[in-house]
Amino acid sequence: MYLFNSEVVKNQKLTQNIFRLRLKAANDFCRAATPGKFVMLGSDDGLFDPLLRRPFGICRWGSDWFEVIIKVVGRGSSQLSKFEKGVSVAVHGPLGNGYPNNNPKNDQKTLFLVAGGMGIASIASYLFSALDRNQSLAGTFLFYGAANYSELILLNELTAADAFGLQLQTITDDGSCGRQGLVTQLLTHELQSRPQSQVFACGPEPMLKSVQKVLLEADCDGYLSLENRMACGFGVCLGCVQTMINKDDDANVKTAKVCTQGPVFPARQVIF
Amino acid sequence: MYLFNSEVVKNQKLTQNIFRLRLKAANDFCRAATPGKFVMLGSDDGLFDPLLRRPFGICRWGSDWFEVIIKVVGRGSSQLSKFEKGVSVAVHGPLGNGYPNNNPKNDQKTLFLVAGGMGIASIASYLFSALDRNQSLAGTFLFYGAANYSELILLNELTAADAFGLQLQTITDDGSCGRQGLVTQLLTHELQSRPQSQVFACGPEPMLKSVQKVLLEADCDGYLSLENRMACGFGVCLGCVQTMINKDDDANVKTAKVCTQGPVFPARQVIF
Amino acid sequence: MVDLKVEIAPGVTLKNPVLTASGTFGYGREYAPYFDISKLGAIITKGLSWQPKIGNSGVRITETACGMLNAIGLENIGVERFLTDELPILQKLNATVIVNIFGNNQDDYANLAAKLDGIIGIAALEINISCPNVKAGGIQFGIDPQAAAKLVAAVRKKTSLPLITKLSPNVSDIVMVAKAVEEAGSDSLSLINTLIGMAIDLDRKRPVLGNVTGGLSGPAIKPVALRMVYQVAQVVSIPIIGIGGISNARDALEFLLAGATAVEVGTANFINPRAAIEIAEGVEKYLDEQGCVKVTDFIGSLA
Amino acid sequence: MVDLKVEIAPGVTLKNPVLTASGTFGYGREYAPYFDISKLGAIITKGLSWQPKIGNSGVRITETACGMLNAIGLENIGVERFLTDELPILQKLNATVIVNIFGNNQDDYANLAAKLDGIIGIAALEINISCPNVKAGGIQFGIDPQAAAKLVAAVRKKTSLPLITKLSPNVSDIVMVAKAVEEAGSDSLSLINTLIGMAIDLDRKRPVLGNVTGGLSGPAIKPVALRMVYQVAQVVSIPIIGIGGISNARDALEFLLAGATAVEVGTANFINPRAAIEIAEGVEKYLDEQGCVKVTDFIGSLA
């Protein structure tokens, strides 16, 4: 975990309200990043509104930079989305436990990546990490759903991952890109022919809930990346807890801190 | 009075912690400006820290812009001082009553301008207004004091006003520019030979207090521009009041709102 | 178009639920250059006492995190001058006027209420029982339910004007005070007044405010205000006017959801003189977009 | 170099006056990656109950203007596991440890105090009498001076550990509670706990927090905290620990000026894990620059 003031290198507007920020970072930080980990970001202006830092997935990184993709939903994301080149940003991270190591080639397993809305930022970190390490994506499917075409981001880069073997399917609520429907439909469909697959999913809670249901029905393992509200991001406020099945005692439930024990959890454990 | 969102045209750093901001304004606003009036400025970012707008003198203006000079002393001034070209700023003004109309030529009177520290922003508005209307400054003295040389601002422009007849004398606490001492010394000295002069003064309260004393001793009229803390700037919070001599009833005192009844007051009336 | 009319006290129906908070709207006319003040639900004037009051000396206001402290000391021109100099202007401006009053003791309040009774152009009285410098036997009226009830009953006898009692948040149990005041005959409640706070000038080693302590207002107090409105709304049956940090239409709507029949905008008026009217317009727009027919359907509809 | 030592209770001398507030510093070790936690005056652990508690369900935190609301519901691992799993780690880290406790009734508190009595590695107990879900006959201990005093007296009997009683700000008169608790044998006081607040999700028309209301903390509450510390410092003679919105060294110094012998840093720890140590260093730097010889000279030196 590193605590530092970084600087915006680039702020790229992806859609009306989604921005991609590239930030400077030390080598150590970048080496500690893995797909699915996140950072807590805040303004460095000494002002108290917004007060808390906000969590964002580390979407891609190089040796001395990393990128986050920020959708504007409130005051924190709005402030960050306006930071231009040169602005100082307070960073804490990489935090949490990302996706498990998964090498489809060795495992001979299919990997289904399921992204809903901004969940793509987390899921894409897996793909970018593979691309950046020249790792094949053969046997990897990406099911990517959003409200409509204009909410689908990173399409160029995702399509380019074709060359690495990625199979991309998009779906939108209104059918404006790909099929019309919910992203879990795609998963349900493909899972039928490959029940022994690995699944990573990130998206809004209703989507994760239904992914979980699909997995349980297919008796398939998988991982969900949760996005509970966080005050601290490093396990001290107990604000982000999620109820989980208590393995020690099946009759009982326990809570897990999404920030330090997650945000990626085995799908079977999560109780929504 | 106008309420609008303006845009920074230019932000010029004058010293380590003093900035000159040029802001866009409509013609109507500029026509309503007079020397000594002020604006309430705030950020337009929808965030609540800083909460209140801050008062700054309108230092100079053209047909579609005006300038303020901002010294960083706390969170409000600090935020504004960082606004670069293109940033939106919430403006309310021109507010208050500025310096009385004073045409030294017609009055055959000497005009002493006394500025201490950031008081120069207010005093300079008188000078710039004269310059910009090609009005002679013959018979006008500017006594300008600051802690040290590096705190003296606008020196180029003030020196150039020589050509209009301005007589500039600087003084610093440490003698690093002009004489060493307090600006009131200059006033006291010159007032001896011209007791019937007009005096405009702006600066920190201790300076204004001593200007008042000098004026009373010389039985000379004059005006002080006060800088009390303000929440609203337009007469509704009663936060900025200054105790004044009650002309209706000499035995009694009254309060005056610095924002609407001032900030410029006859020196005799103010009770510090 | 949503019907915005609300009845904040028996017979007092306002055109919309957005009012201005006492002490933050001057005597009303100061805002006339910025918008048509008759378009607000009502305006509540600066707290009036029998005699003019000069207020506190020294620093009176200071900003805090997302809030401000004030120690104005209830400076006002007194009831007499209000009636001769200010009320006629407000009437000319067609404003719906609610007069906020305070006194040093029960008689002061009763006398003010009697004096204002029957005066044309006053829609209701708001009784400020929460000023920190007004005590009933050492305890502030606003803190002791019995004292508050006695005061309201005394005022009630002296006027036929609808009474809104303005509650202090500096209490262990605001619900008790609210219930006591309701029973004593208050037609409605307004809450909250400011929280008592303090600021210190570190470098000068002294309190910032001349009065040492002051009243905290602004967005910082909104969560406390919203909680108190919600709690009180569960137990009283008279209308509640919500106050505290309301800065935009969404804030106002949250108070309505929590059970307030109307809201008062305070500190926000200082920052943007058009805040109150923008909030009124914003409330209308939001409810229209939601397809809400009457604002009264929305009030208290928190799940 | 300024002498930063302060005695926050008889026999409890801390190396500096900067502590961490319960519930905002985990069990301490979570901060070890960020700085040497033994350098703080003390660390106060998350509130402990006899049995483990799972806390509230639903949304537990939400941000408000310059503050945050929490409704964690006092989730904790229980005293037993604290002693076996956490305290040894804290001792290895050389931290000065103060344990914050709470219960559902007086016996719970007394039992906890007895259990912790004599345990090596605990410098003092902080009794949280201000948790909203802990009641004494329908009234919270923290609100009723008599109930608070009775509770403190009961705990006092069961332990020789120094007792710090943590006061609630949700009261009409915090001075009365402070005096009652002092008389009942509390060695020191800490204040303030959170203000009760609420947030509403407008679009979903429901409270944001699963628990409906929550505790307000952060810079927003600093003026209220500072006022209460100042008021209490005028009347009690036991040490006071100031808490509420302290975010930087200047904030901490203001509380010391107001009469606090030490301070606790809370919400700021979430934003910047190094906040507490930076505040301790900043306090030292400021006092050095002022030529202050002992921090105790500075404490309560407000003009």
Ligand SMILES: Cc1cc2nc3c(=O)[nH]c(=O)nc-3n(C[C@H](O)[C@H](O)[C@H](O)COP(=O)(O)OP(=O)(O)OC[C@H]3O[C@@H](n4cnc5c(N)ncnc54)[C@H](O)[C@@H]3O)c2cc1C
């Ligand atoms: C581990 C993790 C990784 C995340 N990665 C990304 C990412 O890569 N890109 C991205 O755009 N967003 C991501 N999020 C969500 C992001 O943190 C929130 O959108 C952001 O904190 C909202 O802050 P705000 O101040 O703009 O909104 P607020 O004003 O705080 O709230 C506005 C709305 O956003 C909702 N909201 C608040 N906090 C969260 C939250 N933690 N998660 C979801 N909704 C929330 C609220 O319910 C509210 O309706 C991630 C969240 C987590 C926990």
Ligand SMILES: Cc1cc2nc3c(=O)[nH]c(=O)nc-3n(C[C@H](O)[C@H](O)[C@H](O)COP(=O)(O)OP(=O)(O)OC[C@H]3O[C@@H](n4cnc5c(N)ncnc54)[C@H](O)[C@@H]3O)c2cc1C
């Ligand atoms: C009519 C008027 C005209 C002014 N013109 C100018 C100008 O042209 N240029 C300029 O730099 N400043 C001017 N000021 C002062 C300026 O408004 C303050 O410096 C500013 O409001 C401080 O805000 P802050 O948030 O930076 O400081 P805060 O954080 O609010 O306070 C920091 C320090 O500044 C002091 N302070 C706060 N408010 C004021 C105030 N109103 N006056 C003096 N000191 C204050 C406080 O005592 C405190 O010590 C003017 C003030 C008034 C009333």
Ligand SMILES: Cc1cc2nc3c(=O)[nH]c(=O)nc-3n(C[C@H](O)[C@H](O)[C@H](O)COP(=O)(O)O)c2cc1C
């Ligand atoms: C400068 C100022 C003066 C006030 N004067 C009064 C007053 O005279 N009478 C009164 O009942 N309330 C007074 N109040 C309290 C407000 O009416 C309101 O209750 C409080 O400010 C909370 O609302 P806000 O957060 O929207 O400002 C005053 C508040 C401020 C900020």
Ligand SMILES: Cc1cc2nc3c(=O)[nH]c(=O)nc-3n(C[C@H](O)[C@H](O)[C@H](O)COP(=O)(O)O)c2cc1C
């Ligand atoms: C998430 C959270 C959890 C808390 N848990 C406890 C607790 O268990 N026991 C306690 O006495 N106080 C608890 N508090 C209150 C803090 O210790 C402190 O009194 C309060 O937050 C005010 O300080 P601050 O503004 O610096 O945060 C908690 C506060 C927060 C924000």
Ligand code: FES
């Ligand atoms: S966000 Fe604080 S414990 Fe997870």
Ligand code: FES
């Ligand atoms: S600043 Fe509000 S009345 Fe002058």
